[in-house]
Amino acid sequence: MGYTHYIYKKPDIEDKTWKLLCEDTKTLLKSADVPLTYVQDEEDKYGYLVSENQINFNGQGKDSHENVYFPKTTSPEESPNSYGKVFSFCKTARKPYDKYVTAFYLLAKFHMQEDITILSDGKVSDWQEGLDLLNNLFEYGATLTEYPEGTFDEEYQKDLDFAEIKFEYHNTISVDEFEKSL
Numbered sequence: 001m002g003y004t005h006y007i008y009k010k011p012d013i014e015d016k017t018w019k020l021l022c023e024d025t026k027t028l029l030k031s032a033d034v035p036l037t038y039v040q041d042e043e044d045k046y047g048y049l050v051s052e053n054q055i056n057f058n059g060q061g062k063d064s065h066e067n068v069y070f071p072k073t074t075s076p077e078e079s080p081n082s083y084g085k086v087f088s089f090c091k092t093a094r095k096p097y098d099k100y101v102t103a104f105y106l107l108a109k110f111h112m113q114e115d116i117t118i119l120s121d122g123k124v125s126d127w128q129e130g131l132d133l134l135n136n137l138f139e140y141g142a143t144l145t146e147y148p149e150g151t152f153d154e155e156y157q158k159d160l161d162f163a164e165i166k167f168e169y170h171n172t173i174s175v176d177e178f179e180k181s182l
Helices: 015-030 098-115 124-137 175-181
Strands: 004-009 036-040 043-046 054-059 068-071 086-091 116-120 142-145 164-167
Touching (some): 004 098, 015 098, 015 124, 054 098, 068 086, 068 098, 098 164, 124 142
Antiparallel strands (some): 004 116, 036 043, 054 068
């Protein structure tokens, strides 16, 4: 299949969580040092899309592969698994925009917590650029730690992230303060 990241998320993201995730995602993607694009109405658009109902971005030209398509609300055709989460994935083939994909998925984990599970063909070392990017832009104190050999059993622990993902307490505004600033 190629180098891919896999996501299981709750079908609907709460409004407050979505607003905060979108604001952080805009900050992240504005910092991009690689050209980004997204697909809308079957046409390539330059930049990225962060809207009231989706987050959508990809690399550009030869540095593109698959879009990150992350909807606020999942279509009714997509059935949740036994944990109440729907599946999606993004194959990046380790192209330069991958660091923004991994940083974005870590942002989603920060804001959504147990409502999202992240799996990846990569190891923690493959996520280092995204982790560094996240920690340079935000004061979330994100860390990733490989599970000890033999701990992760995909058949048994289907709702467990690919690595232990932790965030220290951070210095951000509260949801109420954020909403007042809008």
